[in-house]
Amino acid sequence: MEDDKPWTLMCGLVAMDHTNFCYRVCSACERTLPDTATTNSTPSLCNFCNFNASKPPSKRLFRVLVSIASDTKVFVVICFDRAARVLFGCSADEFFDFVKLHPFAAVTAGKVLEGEMFRMTLSKPKNGNAQHLRVVSVVPLCSGFQPAIETLKELYGVKRGGP
Numbered sequence: 001m002e003d004d005k006p007w008t009l010m011c012g013l014v015a016m017d018h019t020n021f022c023y024r025v026c027s028a029c030e031r032t033l034p035d036t037a038t039t040n041s042t043p044s045l046c047n048f049c050n051f052n053a054s055k056p057p058s059k060r061l062f063r064v065l066v067s068i069a070s071d072t073k074v075f076v077v078i079c080f081d082r083a084a085r086v087l088f089g090c091s092a093d094e095f096f097d098f099v100k101l102h103p104f105a106a107v108t109a110g111k112v113l114e115g116e117m118f119r120m121t122l123s124k125p126k127n128g129n130a131q132h133l134r135v136v137s138v139v140p141l142c143s144g145f146q147p148a149i150e151t152l153k154e155l156y157g158v159k160r161g162g163p
Contacts, residue, residue: 089147
């Protein structure tokens with residue numbers, strides 16, 4: 001693990017931070033946009049590409065902090081959109097909308113995924129300021145693995161296809 005090459009390990013998911021699981025990006029260039037809840041900026045304008053479309057001006061991508069345990073060590077890692085979609089089974093926008101309708105769904109998703117076993121490929125961050133290892137890929141080890149959104153829809157009695 002001393003070099004910068006990604007490595008793969010078998011691990012269990014120990015915990016997930018449910019308080020800040022996504023961020024907004026421009027729909028055109030995917031640059032990070034400020035959170036409109038904390039700033040007074042126009043939500044539909046990207047300062048980088050000046051994209052100003054009415055539908056959709058932005059989208060959400062996953063950024064989930066997760067604790068995992070291998071046979072020898074506990075890691076705090078970060079799952080960005082591609083890896084997190086395996087865990088959640090939907091887009092960050094879909095999950096965000098589900099959580100708006102079911103306020104405890106984010107906490108429940110963490111509980112649902114707790115203890116699940118995965119083969120994860122991790123890499124060191126390329127950004128020198130970053131604190132956590134990145135999850136490059138996630139493969140569930142249980143043949144009966146069900147993404148969090150599927151279990152949540154069952155728990156909350158939501159029909160397929162709806163939020």
